[in-house]
Amino acid sequence: MNRMEWLANLTPTQQFVLFSVVKIIFAVAILMPIIAYAVLVERRLCAFIQDRVGPNRVGPFGLLQPLADGAKAILKEDFTPEHVRKVYYWLAPALCMIPALLTLAVIPFGSNLGNSNNRMVIADLNVGILYTFGIVSLGVYGIVLAGYAANSKYSFLGGIRSSAQMISYEIAMGMSVIPVFMLVGSLNLSAVIDYQAGRIPDPETGRLIQHSSGLLSWLVFKQPLAFLIFLVAAFAETNRLPFDLPESEQELVGGYNTEYSSMKFALFFMGEYANVILSSAMMVTLFFGGWTLPVFGLEQPADSLGKGLLHIGIFLGKMAAFLILFIWVRWMLPRFRYDQLMDLGWRRFIPLALANIVVTAILLWVRA
Amino acid sequence: MDPVFAFLALLTTAGAVAAVSLRNLVHCALCLVVAFAGLAALYLQLNAQFIGFAQILVYVGAVAILIVFAILLTRGSEPGNQPILSSSWQAGLGVAVLVLGALGVAVASSFVRYYPVSPAPQPTVRELGEQLMTNYVLPLEVIGLLLTAAMIGAVIIAMHEKQGPR
Amino acid sequence: MDQLTQYIPVLILVVVAVCFAFGMLIISVLFGQKGRRDQIKDTPYECGMQPVGEGSTRLSVKFYLVAMLFILFDIEVVFLYPWAVVYKDMLRDHANLIFGSMITFLGILFVGYIYALKKGAFDWKR
Numbered sequence: 266m267n268r269m270e271w272l273a274n275l276t277p278t279q280q281f282v283l284f285s286v287v288k289i290i291f292a293v294a295i296l297m298p299i300i301a302y303a304v305l306v307e308r309r310l311c312a313f314i315q316d317r318v319g320p321n322r323v324g325p326f327g328l329l330q331p332l333a334d335g336a337k338a339i340l341k342e343d344f345t346p347e348h349v350r351k352v353y354y355w356l357a358p359a360l361c362m363i364p365a366l367l368t369l370a371v372i373p374f375g376s377n378l379g380n381s382n383n384r385m386v387i388a389d390l391n392v393g394i395l396y397t398f399g400i401v402s403l404g405v406y407g408i409v410l411a412g413y414a415a416n417s418k419y420s421f422l423g424g425i426r427s428s429a430q431m432i433s434y435e436i437a438m439g440m441s442v443i444p445v446f447m448l449v450g451s452l453n454l455s456a457v458i459d460y461q462a463g464r465i466p467d468p469e470t471g472r473l474i475q476h477s478s479g480l481l482s483w484l485v486f487k488q489p490l491a492f493l494i495f496l497v498a499a500f501a502e503t504n505r506l507p508f509d510l511p512e513s514e515q516e517l518v519g520g521y522n523t524e525y526s527s528m529k530f531a532l533f534f535m536g537e538y539a540n541v542i543l544s545s546a547m548m549v550t551l552f553f554g555g556w557t558l559p560v561f562g563l564e565q566p567a568d569s570l571g572k573g574l575l576h577i578g579i580f581l582g583k584m585a586a587f588l589i590l591f592i593w594v595r596w597m598l599p600r601f602r603y604d605q606l607m608d609l610g611w612r613r614f615i616p617l618a619l620a621n622i623v624v625t626a627i628l629l630w631v632r633a
Numbered sequence: 634m635d636p637v638f639a640f641l642a643l644l645t646t647a648g649a650v651a652a653v654s655l656r657n658l659v660h661c662a663l664c665l666v667v668a669f670a671g672l673a674a675l676y677l678q679l680n681a682q683f684i685g686f687a688q689i690l691v692y693v694g695a696v697a698i699l700i701v702f703a704i705l706l707t708r709g710s711e712p713g714n715q716p717i718l719s720s721s722w723q724a725g726l727g728v729a730v731l732v733l734g735a736l737g738v739a740v741a742s743s744f745v746r747y748y749p750v751s752p753a754p755q756p757t758v759r760e761l762g763e764q765l766m767t768n769y770v771l772p773l774e775v776i777g778l779l780l781t782a783a784m785i786g787a788v789i790i791a792m793h794e795k796q797g798p799r
Numbered sequence: 800m801d802q803l804t805q806y807i808p809v810l811i812l813v814v815v816a817v818c819f820a821f822g823m824l825i826i827s828v829l830f831g832q833k834g835r836r837d838q839i840k841d842t843p844y845e846c847g848m849q850p851v852g853e854g855s856t857r858l859s860v861k862f863y864l865v866a867m868l869f870i871l872f873d874i875e876v877v878f879l880y881p882w883a884v885v886y887k888d889m890l891r892d893h894a895n896l897i898f899g900s901m902i903t904f905l906g907i908l909f910v911g912y913i914y915a916l917k918k919g920a921f922d923w924k925r
Contacts, residue, residue: 278804281804281807282807282808285807285808285811286811288808289808289811289812289815293815338827339826339827339830341827341831342831342833342834343828343831343832344834344840346840346841346842353659358820359817359820359821360820362816363817366812366815366816367812367816369812370808387808387809387812388805388806388808390682390809391682391758392682392683392686395683395687395690396809398686398690399689399693399694402690402694402695402698403689403694405694405698406666409701413705415843416843417843417850418843419844421705425702425858425862428698428702429862429865429866432865432869433865433869435694435873436869436872439873440872440879443879443880443883446880446883446884447883447887448887450884450885450886450888451758451759452758452880452884523844524843527827528826528827528831529824532824603923604922604924607921607923608921608922608923611868615872615912616912619905619909622879622905623902629886629887629890630890630894630898633890633891680803683880683881687877690873690877691873691874691877695866695870695873696870698866699863699866702862702863702866703863703866705858706858706860759885761881762881762882762884763889765878765881766885766893766896766897766900766901767893770896773900773904774903774904776874776878777875777904777905777907777908780871780907780911781908781910781911782911783867783871784867784868784871784908784912784914785911785914787864787867787871788914788920791860791867791920792918792919
C-alpha cells in the first residue's frame with residue numbers, strides 16, 4: 266500500500282516519465298533476446314534447408330547457443346589495426362546499432378496494460394512515420410563510416426555500395442506507404458492500427474467511430490502493391506539477401522565489416538538483426554493490423570491485463586512470421602547483381618509507387 | 634533563457650563553427666551533421682514536429698550524405714596545407730561586422746518590435762497540408778520546377794563525360 | 800499533453816541506446832583477450848595479398864548522382880506526406896484543387912525523372 270501512495274503522489278509528468286522508463290527497459294529487454302534467438306533460428310533454418318543439423322550442442326536443441334555466441338564476442342581479442350582511422354572505427358559499430366534501437370520508439374506493440382492510460386507504445390508521436398524514416402535514414406552513417414574508417418579496399422567498396430543501395434530504396438519505401446496514409450488520414454501509427462480495426466475518425470467531430478471490420482480491412486488487402494514494394498525495399502534496406510551486395514562474400518569478403526573483430530563485429534550483426542526485426546514490426550503495423558486480430562473482439566483495446574498481454578503476444582507472433590520470411594528468403598534466392606539492384610529500385614519501383622499513388626488518388630476521388 | 638534552448642543553440646553553433654574550421658573534410662561533414670541535427674531539435678522544441686523531422690530526413694539523411702559521398706569520391710579527406718584563415722580575413726571580418734551592425738540597426742528601428750508577440754501556433758501535419766494545398770499551391774509548384782531543374786542539372790554535370798569520346 | 804512531453808521517452812530511449820552500444824564496446828575491451836601485435840596483423844585484409852595503393856579507391860560518379868537524385872526525391876516524398884494526410888478530407892470541398900495541384904507537382908518532377916532515365920543516369924551497366 267505504501268508503494269502505491271508514493272506512486273499516486275507523483276505529478277502526472279513524473280508518472281509518465283516513470284512509466285516510459287519501465288516500458289523502454291521492458292521493450293529493450295524483450296528485443297535483445299529476440300535478436301539473439303533470431304540468429305539461432307537463422308542458423309537452424311539454414312541448416313534445415315541445406316540438409317544439415319546446425320548448432321545443437323549448447324543446451325537442449327542448441328537453445329543456449331546465443332549465450333555462447335555472446336560470451337565469445339565479448340571474450341575475443343578486441344583488435345584495432347594500425348591502418349584504421351581510430352575515432353570512426355570505434356564510432357561506426359555504435360552508429361549502426363543506435364538508429365536500429367531508436368526505431369522502436371513509435372511502434373505500438375500492444376494496446377494497453379492495466380488501465381487505458383498505459384498505452385503500449387513508447388512515444389505516440391503524431392508524425393510517427395516521419396520519425397521512423399528520419400531515423401532509418403541515419404542508419405547509412407554507421408555503414409559509410411565503417412567503410413571509411415577501415416581504410417581498406419573491401420570495406421570501402423562495401424560501405425559505399427551499401428549506402429547507395431540504402432538511399433535508393435529509401436525513396437521507394439517512402440513513396441510506397443503514401444497511399445496507406447491517404448486512406449488513414451494521419452501519420453500516427455496508432456491511427457493506422459485503429460483504421461485497420463475499423464475505428465475511423467468522424468470527419469466532423471474527430472471522434473473514433475466503430476465501422477464493421479474484418480480481415481479484409483487490413484491494409485495489405487487494400488494496398489497489396491504498396492505492401493509488395495515496402496517488403497522488397499525492407500529487404501534492401503536491411504542488406505539481406507537477395508540484396509546483400511554490401512557484404513557479398515565472394516566479391517568483398519565481408520564488405521564494410523571486414524576489418525572488424527570481437528564485439529564491434531557483433532554490433533554490426535546485432536544492428537542488422539535489430540533492423541530486420543523492426544522492419545518486420547513496421548510491416549505488421551502498417552499492413553497487417555498491428556496487435557489486433559479480427560476475431561474474439563481482439564480488435565478492441567484491452568480491458569483486462571490478460572487481454573493486454575495477449576495483444577502483445579499477437580504482435581510478437583505476427584512479427585515472428587515476418588522474421589521467418591526474412592530468413593527463409595535468404596536461403597532460397599540468389600543474389601542480385603549491382604546493376605540489377607539499382608535498376609529495380611530506380612526504374613521499376615519508383616514509377617510503380619508513383620502510379621500506385623495516382624491510382625489510389627483517382628479511386629478515392631471516384632468513390633467520394 | 635530556457636536551458637534546453639541554450640544547450641541546443643550552443644550545440645548547433647559549435648557544430649557549425651567546427652564544420653568551417655576543422656582541417657579534415659570528413660570531420661567537417663560530420664560536424665555539419667551535428668549542426669543540422671541541432672537545428673532539427675530546435676524545430677522540435679518550437680513544436681514544429683513536421684519541419685523537425687523533415688529537417689532530419691532531408692538535411693541529415695540526404696544532404697549530409699551527399700556531402701560525405703562527394704568527399705569520399707574526390708579523395709580530398711586528407712588535410713591540405715593552406716592556413717585556415719584566408720589572407721584577407723581582416724577585410725572579411727570588417728564586412729561581417731558592418732552587415733551585423735546594419736541588420737541590428739534595422740531590427741532595432743523596425744516597427745515590428747512594437748507588435749505584441751502572438752502565441753506560438755501548434756501546427757499539425759493536417760493544417761500544414763491544408764495550407765500547402767490552398768494558400769501555398771503556387772510555391773509548391775515552383776518548388777517542383779526547381780527540383781526538376783536541379784535534377785536535370787545534376788544529370789548534365791554527372792553524365793557529361795559519357796558524351797565525349799573515351 | 801504538451802507536444803514536447805511526448806519526446807521525453809524518445810530522449811530516454813536515445814540515452815539507453817547510446818549506453819547500450821558504447822557499453823558493449825567497453826565490455827569487450829575490458830574482458831577481451833589481449834593479443835600480440837605484429838606487422839602482418841596490422842595490414843589491411845586482402846585475401847593474403849600485399850595491399851597495393853591506398854585503402855580508398857576512386858569511385859564511379861554514379862554514386863554521387865544517386866545521392867543527388869536521392870535528395871530531390873526525398874524532398875518530393877516529404878511534400879507528399881502532408882498532402883496524403885489531408886487528401887480524403889479535402890476531396891469533399893476542393894477535389895479539383897487537391898488532385899490537380901499534386902498531379903501537377905508529380906508531373907513536373909516526372910519530367911525530370913524521365914530526362915534522367917533517358918540520359919542513362921540509372922543505367923549501371925555502362
